[in-house]
Amino acid sequence: xxxxxxxxxxxxxxxxxxxxxxxxxxxxxxxxxxxxxxxxxxxxxxxxxxxxxxxxxxxxxxxxxxxxxxxxxxxxxxxxxxxxxxxxxxxxxxxxxxxxxxxxxxxxxxxxxxxxxxxxxxxxxxxxxxxxxxxxxxxxxxxxxxxxxxxxxxxxxxxxxxxxxxxxxxxxxxxxxxxxxxxxxxxxxxxxxxxxxxxxxxxxxxxxxxxxxxxxxxxxxxxxxxxxxxxxxxxxxxxxxxxxxxxxxxxxxxxxxxxxxxxxxxxxxxxxxxxxxxxxxxxxxxxxxxxxxxxxxxxxxxxxxxxxxxxxxxxxxxxxxxxxxxxxxxxxxxxxxxxxxxxxxxxxxxxxxxxxxxxxxxxxxxxxxxxxxxxxxxxxxxxxxxxxxxxxxxxxxxxxxxxxxxxxxxxxxxxxxxxxxxxxxxxxxxxxxxxxxxxxxxxxxxxxxxxxxxxxxxxxxxxxxxxxxxxxxxxxxxxxxxxxxxxxxxxxxxxxxxxxxxxxxxxxxxxxxxxxxxxxxxxxxxxxxxxxxxxxxxxxxxxxxxxxxxxxxxxxxxxxxxxxxxxxxxxxxxxxxxxxxxxxxxxxxxxxxxxxxxxxxxxxxxxxxxxxxxxxxxxxxxxxxxxxxxxxxxxxxxxxxxxxxxxxxxxxxxxxxxxxxxxxxxxxxxxxxxxxxxxxxxxxxxxxxxxxxxxxxxxxxxxxxxxxxxxxxxxxxxxxxxxxxxxxxxxxxxxxxxxxxxxxxxxxxxxxxxxxxxxxxxxxxxxxxxxxxxxxxxxxxxxxxxxxxxxxxxxxxxxxxxxxxxxxxxxxxxxxxxxxxxxxxxxxxxxxxxxxxxxxxxxxxxxxxxxxxxxxxxxxxxxxxxxxxxxxxxxxxxxxxxxxxxxxxxxxxxxxxxxxxxxxxxxxxxxxxxxxxxxxxx
Amino acid sequence: xxxxxxxxxxxxxxxxxxxxxxxxxxxxxxxxxxxxxxxxxxxxxxxxxxxxxxxxxxxxxxxxxxxxxxxxxxxx
Numbered sequence: 001x002x003x004x005x006x007x008x009x010x011x012x013x014x015x016x017x018x019x020x021x022x023x024x025x026x027x028x029x030x031x032x033x034x035x036x037x038x039x040x041x042x043x044x045x046x047x048x049x050x051x052x053x054x055x056x057x058x059x060x061x062x063x064x065x066x067x068x069x070x071x072x073x074x075x076x077x078x079x080x081x082x083x084x085x086x087x088x089x090x091x092x093x094x095x096x097x098x099x100x101x102x103x104x105x106x107x108x109x110x111x112x113x114x115x116x117x118x119x120x121x122x123x124x125x126x127x128x129x130x131x132x133x134x135x136x137x138x139x140x141x142x143x144x145x146x147x148x149x150x151x152x153x154x155x156x157x158x159x160x161x162x163x164x165x166x167x168x169x170x171x172x173x174x175x176x177x178x179x180x181x182x183x184x185x186x187x188x189x190x191x192x193x194x195x196x197x198x199x200x201x202x203x204x205x206x207x208x209x210x211x212x213x214x215x216x217x218x219x220x221x222x223x224x225x226x227x228x229x230x231x232x233x234x235x236x237x238x239x240x241x242x243x244x245x246x247x248x249x250x251x252x253x254x255x256x257x258x259x260x261x262x263x264x265x266x267x268x269x270x271x272x273x274x275x276x277x278x279x280x281x282x283x284x285x286x287x288x289x290x291x292x293x294x295x296x297x298x299x300x301x302x303x304x305x306x307x308x309x310x311x312x313x314x315x316x317x318x319x320x321x322x323x324x325x326x327x328x329x330x331x332x333x334x335x336x337x338x339x340x341x342x343x344x345x346x347x348x349x350x351x352x353x354x355x356x357x358x359x360x361x362x363x364x365x366x367x368x369x370x371x372x373x374x375x376x377x378x379x380x381x382x383x384x385x386x387x388x389x390x391x392x393x394x395x396x397x398x399x400x401x402x403x404x405x406x407x408x409x410x411x412x413x414x415x416x417x418x419x420x421x422x423x424x425x426x427x428x429x430x431x432x433x434x435x436x437x438x439x440x441x442x443x444x445x446x447x448x449x450x451x452x453x454x455x456x457x458x459x460x461x462x463x464x465x466x467x468x469x470x471x472x473x474x475x476x477x478x479x480x481x482x483x484x485x486x487x488x489x490x491x492x493x494x495x496x497x498x499x500x501x502x503x504x505x506x507x508x509x510x511x512x513x514x515x516x517x518x519x520x521x522x523x524x525x526x527x528x529x530x531x532x533x534x535x536x537x538x539x540x541x542x543x544x545x546x547x548x549x550x551x552x553x554x555x556x557x558x559x560x561x562x563x564x565x566x567x568x569x570x571x572x573x574x575x576x577x578x579x580x581x582x583x584x585x586x587x588x589x590x591x592x593x594x595x596x597x598x599x600x601x602x603x604x605x606x607x608x609x610x611x612x613x614x615x616x617x618x619x620x621x622x623x624x625x626x627x628x629x630x631x632x633x634x635x636x637x638x639x640x641x642x643x644x645x646x647x648x649x650x651x652x653x654x655x656x657x658x659x660x661x662x663x664x665x666x667x668x669x670x671x672x673x674x675x676x677x678x679x680x681x682x683x684x685x686x687x688x689x690x691x692x693x694x695x696x697x698x699x700x701x702x703x704x705x706x707x708x709x710x711x712x713x714x715x716x717x718x719x720x721x722x723x724x725x726x727x728x729x730x731x732x733x734x735x736x737x738x739x740x741x742x743x744x745x746x747x748x749x750x751x752x753x754x755x756x757x758x759x760x761x762x763x764x765x766x767x768x769x770x771x772x773x774x775x776x777x778x779x780x781x782x783x784x785x786x787x788x789x790x791x792x793x794x795x796x797x798x799x800x801x802x803x804x805x806x807x808x809x810x811x812x813x814x815x816x817x818x819x820x821x822x823x824x825x826x827x828x829x830x831x832x833x834x835x836x837x838x839x840x841x842x843x844x845x846x847x848x849x850x851x852x853x854x855x856x857x858x859x860x861x862x863x864x865x866x867x868x869x870x871x872x873x874x875x876x877x878x879x880x881x882x883x884x885x886x887x888x889x890x891x892x893x894x895x896x897x898x899x900x901x902x903x904x905x906x907x908x909x910x911x912x913x914x915x916x917x918x919x920x921x922x
Numbered sequence: 923x924x925x926x927x928x929x930x931x932x933x934x935x936x937x938x939x940x941x942x943x944x945x946x947x948x949x950x951x952x953x954x955x956x957x958x959x960x961x962x963x964x965x966x967x968x969x970x971x972x973x974x975x976x977x978x979x980x981x982x983x984x985x986x987x988x989x990x991x992x993x994x995x996x997x998x
Binding site: 042043044047139141164165166167168169170171172173174176177185186187189190221222223 | 928929930931932949952953954955956972973974975976978979980982983986
């Protein structure tokens with residue numbers, strides 16, 4: 001934890017001689033003892049809110065988590081990082097999961113944050129206080145919404161204290177009505193005459209009469225900062241009564257007047273120090289020396305503290321301080337009047353000190369205040385990626401917005417930083433203007449000297465490779481990536497790993513396995529040299545996925561398990577770890593180690609939900625459904641699949657969408673819902689009416705796995721028809737299609753896909769009674785599968801394949817394959833529960849368990865409202881007319897229609913109406 | 923003679939906002955309980971009893987919900 005963060009988590013120290021305020025402590029104690037869960041201390045600045053709570057907690061023997069907030073903390077990533085750090089002062093286990101995700105640069109969805117934190121806090125059995133000081137700085141709606149959930153559902157053991165200058169936008173009225181809120185407001189905090197007497201005469205050592213105190217209390221309205229300033233001004237005066245009588249006006253006026261009075265009583269040396277250091281949010285001796293050019297700042301800070309000059313210590317060592325906010329504001333006003341010509345230089349010096357101290361945020365803010373945009377942009381560009389990875393998007397965006405547009409226009413660095421800011425969030429639209437400007441700047445090197453900088457050019461090329469990949473232009477991406485490699489220095493691991501990331505994506509699109517492997521290995525290597533664990537894991541995960549697709553399960557296992565081990569050791573939880581947990585799940589699944597597979601899939605889905613990375617949740621949800629299916633639990637399989645289908649309404653990456661359809665087909669066939677399975681594929685150009693037809697398949701086209709998965713699903717339907725209905729006419733065309741799929745997969749070394757296709761062809765041959773061909777295919781599959789120990793790929797095909805495997809043993813058709821391997825598969829078959837609906841289809845064609853031609857065909861039936869929308873669609877009404885008819889918005893109609901299409905498995909209105917009529921929904 | 927208003931004084935404020943609003947909805951998450959005084963097609967008038975910190979917090983809460991403020995009047 002940095003020194004600066006530690007100062008935010010520390011309860012402010014109390015002055016030894018302070019005013020005791022038993023009436024306030026009693027009220028706070030009463031609130032706590034009566035079980036109220038929230039205390040609100042709401043009053044303008046200078047009413048002693050923080051001191052009051054600090055004094056109370058000091059007297060209580062209750063663990064407390066304190067967080068002092070700054071305006072910069074009104075950024076979700078930053079706020080929750082600090083909140084968790086504060087809670088961990090009480091219990092190190094709180095928020096560990098979210099912390100890992102935040103550290104890895106992701107902001108979990110709001111409800112995941114609130115639920116996870118609440119679950120952790122529910123573990124607290126003993127009472128604990130959580131204090132958020134200066135809460136008025138929090139205005140971000142995302143943060144407030146999550147806190148609202150926390151406030152509504154606060155665990156019994158937790159008591160929340162909000163110290164604020166204004167009532168926060170939280171359900172306080174509700175808490176008040178339920179007697180769950182203790183309030184301490186300005187009227188409670190203002191000093192009484194007695195407290196003012198104690199403060200002025202005992203603490204500040206004045207000798208004021210009772211009437212002077214009453215007059216001063218009246219003039220300042222019991223406002224503590226006003227009293228303190230007045231007390232400091234009265235020191236050594238002989239005309240106290242007149243001074244007090246002359247004091248009048250608003251708080252602000254009194255404050256301004258008294259601050260000048262107090263300052264005028266300091267030596268010129270001290271005045272100069274106060275005004276020069278007023279530009280700093282926090283002060284320590286070394287920083288003040290650097291800013292003022294003095295050498296005695298530490299001693300001076302201690303003197304100012306002893307003289308009650310509004311200096312608040314931030315640590316126990318007397319190193320870090322800050323000025324009281326009101327005093328700082330006034331000092332800055334004076335600074336702007338008296339030292340205006342020094343301001344830029346003072347900020348510049350502060351920025352340099354912070355750079356040396358490694359505190360980038362403060363360095364950038366002072367550089368911006370010094371209008372030193374060149375330094376600010378350099379710092380932002382060097383550190384923006386790290387800060388964005390910590391999800392400080394609002395902060396980085398604020399800095400970039402602070403740079404004048406005319407300055408930014410010609411700065412490649414600034415445009416690169418802006419482009420990354422948006423690309424990191426996947427906001428390609430918002431990145432476009434900066435990308436266009438970068439194109440212009442780099443195509444005309446005369447516009448800026450920086451465009452001749454090879455590192456900057458390499459960064460620009462790295463961005464372009466990724467854009468080209470996204471546009472499906474891998475060949476050009478490779479060309480630019482290689483040029484970038486020539487320019488990027490060998491020792492700049494961060495830039496080189498970014499370039500290789502683009503190259504790996506391009507080579508995968510080109511099905512260039514060897515080069516993709518090399519690129520991923522380089523990402524791992526440069527990630528290690530740049531000590532960037534996320535890059536390293538990206539490389540490991542990409543390699544592991546390639547290895548799985550190419551049937552190298554042991555290599556994939558080594559890569560994924562080592563990668564995850566390093567991540568777990570680092571305590572961070574980057575979103576990419578979802579993929580690695582999922583990969584481990586797939587590997588164990590293929591080895592038929594189902595318990596381990598379950599564990600890793602659960603973890604993958606959990607991390608995916610935490611990081612809001614729904615693509616992975618969707619993909620691994622599908623494989624989990626397959627896992628339940630081979631365990632014979634069709635209900636759980638359907639449930640997991642439905643979750644994936646629901647997620648597809650939100651995210652629908654093309655490759656994953658096809659995996660979802662493929663599993664829907666598998667599951668429908670296991671449930672003997674042939675029509676539903678066929679409907680899914682007819683929408684993609686397949687026809688199962690005689691003769692079987694399918695979209696053109698270009699052999700050897702890239703990404704065989706994702707493209708061909710639908711063709712394999714079509715073969716499963718033909719197989720079902722042949723087994724269950726003895727429809728054999730389409731089997732031969734099906735075998736021909738399987739030949740092409742298998743040849744393509746083997747050509748590209750997609751072993752797993754080749755195995756699935758071989759096993760389907762094995763069964764297609766069997767339906768025609770061609771036992772030799774069936775055994776030959778099965779033998780080839782076993783031979784290909786044995787070295788890496790695949791098992792589940794056989795079990796997925798169901799009991800008929802067990803018979804074929806047994807025949808292989810019986811006829812000694814194993815070739816070089818170990819007999820024990822086949823026996824192991826057969827043992828796994830005997831242990832697996834056949835799906836309740838899937839009996840021996842060859843022996844006895846099953847009766848559909850669900851009546852065809854009804855709404856029961858749907859995994860999830862249409863709701864009443866969806867049926868209303870469907871009926872109006874069938875009447876030919878437009879969206880606006882439907883909205884009007886049902887008293888809902890057009891957007892709501894659109895979302896209903898989207899869900900209806902998803903449930904019916906159709907793509908447009910005509911198909912939806914046809915399907916609905918077929919299923920008697922209309 | 924009227925006593926001067928202090929920062930900590932609790933007062934009743936009457937607040938006029940544009941259009942009709944669902945006060946129940948606003949009250950659910952509001953820092954202060956809002957009491958409806960009058961509502962018509964164009965404006966809504968409600969009152970609250972609070973101090974300066976409460977008033978500022980409430981105005982910010984309303985602003986964050988897109989409510990347009992027309993007038994504030996302090997009851998003497």
